[in-house]
Amino acid sequence: MRLEVDIKKTLQSGNRRFELEAAFSSQDDLTVIFGASGSGKSLTIQAIAGLVTPEQGRIVVGGETLFDDQQGVNLPARKRGVGYLFQDYALFPHLTVRENIGYPLKKGWFALSPDDRQEVTEIMAAFEISHLGASYPAELSGGQRQRVALARAMIKKPSILLLDEPFSALDSMLRHRMRMELLEIRQRFAVPLVVITHDPADVEVFGDTLVIFANGRVEEVSSRKKSATPESEGWREKVCWRAQWKKENLGAQRFVPVAGI
């Protein structure tokens, strides 16, 4: 699975100006975009999903061009066929779990077809949320909400699943379990994942390709396969250590007063 991103986007609000210049590509099915908050990583996956339009550049997912300003290609979000997991899941509060999951299948204005209903039932069983069908999102626990959101994102079999800080809303016990579940989902549905995070533990689990963002730029792209030959021991620790170091440094930089020390 090939993901190619090379985009420019400027955000302006009052006197504050943010420039995103993101260029990276990944051949792996597990990609982590790592960076401090405000480094432009969220904006980047929003651009991949079609929620924001870059000023120029190119986005290619698995051979399909989703955006290319020179060719005049800009598919609307609804036609991109990507899955997206929002940070706080964005489950529709007025719909039950069943209706949320069946949402993308509904083409007309009325009830789902029997086939589609069957499909909803199956995916709910796969995510072990069959018993929650009639509940509303407000009645669910954090882990249940995430499963429902994943089931909803996966039911149309997206070509890629984008996850925006997927575990930040969970406590640490649950976080570990949901990471393992997400890996399982990746196996079962054979869907490539792009995970945005500022948590080094996510880098360890999902970072076959690690893209490090800082101040709207891609600072570094590294692939586990390339850097991690069998004899290079402890590459995980290295990646994690480096990620942690980056996090602390980038975090610290943000608080250095303008005048300097």
Added chain:
Amino acid sequence: MPDLTPLWLTLRIAACATVLAFGFAVAFAWLTARFNFWGRDFLDAVLTLPLVMPPTVLGYYLIVVWGRNGWLGGWLNAHFGISLMFTWQGAVLAATVVSFPLLFKSARAAFEGVSTEYEQAARILGDNELRVFFRITLPLAARGLLAGTMLAFARAMGDFGATLMVAGNIEGKTQTAAMAVFDAVQAGDYALANTLVAIMSVVCVTILVMTNRLASRGRAGR
């Protein structure tokens, strides 16, 4: 038994006016809540104006625009031979304008209360803009819209000044309950005045209580 014709007329006029106001208010509220365009604040102010202007001034504006020689009224009269002046449809027009800002304001607040993240999620899940609006935005704003609709209905029922200017006070034709009360008091018919006032008060209190309930439940949920 006093003559209740004005009451039925009032209900009919208020119902028609609320339906009209609803359509316009939802359209403008969605526009101003979701898009940041040049002159948006000015548009909002103009649309809210009927809330603060004297109803007779509004009525005067309506005559200027819809009167037999007005900008739109003249055209209607020349091409179709229709005039809204001194008809119950004219009263609907007046009631629509006075009740519009209440609906518009509630609808805008309701739309702004719907997180755009839900709309984005719906787009990613395959919806076009029309479907996003009807499946996500409208249902999530429903409580606020309903509360605004009820307020607008109550306001439309009670209009006096604008309706008087546009539709006059013709018994059995354009005489609404508010005007019938005025006439009854002038004529010393306190039995009729009491009946009309009592009914109007009960209807309005009921509407306000229901609106408050909707609003408070809206805060508790979501």
